[in-house]
Amino acid sequence: xxxxxxxxxxxxxxxxxxxxxxxxxxxxxxxxxxxxxxxxxxxxxxxxxxxxxxxxxxxxxxxxxxxxxxxxxxxxxxxxxxxxxxxxxxxxxxxxxxxxxxxxxxxxxxxxxxx
Numbered sequence: 001x002x003x004x005x006x007x008x009x010x011x012x013x014x015x016x017x018x019x020x021x022x023x024x025x026x027x028x029x030x031x032x033x034x035x036x037x038x039x040x041x042x043x044x045x046x047x048x049x050x051x052x053x054x055x056x057x058x059x060x061x062x063x064x065x066x067x068x069x070x071x072x073x074x075x076x077x078x079x080x081x082x083x084x085x086x087x088x089x090x091x092x093x094x095x096x097x098x099x100x101x102x103x104x105x106x107x108x109x110x111x112x113x114x115x
Contacts, residue, residue: 006103009107010110042074042075043072043073043074043075044073044074044075045073046059046062046070046071046072046073047070047071047073048068048069048070048071049068049069049070049071050071053071054071057071057072058070058071059071059072082112084105084108084109084112085105086101086102086105087101
């Protein structure tokens with residue numbers, strides 16, 4: 001059973017999300033920005049058309065304004081894996097450090113899960 005202050009803290013935490021702004025590469029879990037470019041809903045930029053590009057991604061309105069072909073680039077979202085660990089050494093037995101650390105791990109896990 002959660003204490004009243006723990007319930008209030010969880011309600012406060014619902015306002016926060018973990019946002020990973022750093023571009024990461026690899027086979028990770030959890031949403032983050034990726035160096036890989038795909039065709040998703042998140043438009044990133046235009047780049048000049050190159051031979052072999054799919055003509056479906058040409059921005060025809062931009063072509064009408066500039067008389068040059070540009071292809072839309074999108075930023076692909078991939079996943080990030082988060083590891084949270086807790087120190088369980090004897091030094092953590094001083095003045096309830098284990099309990100505080102356990103609550104912190106639980107809160108970080110909660111934030112990461114709902115990010």
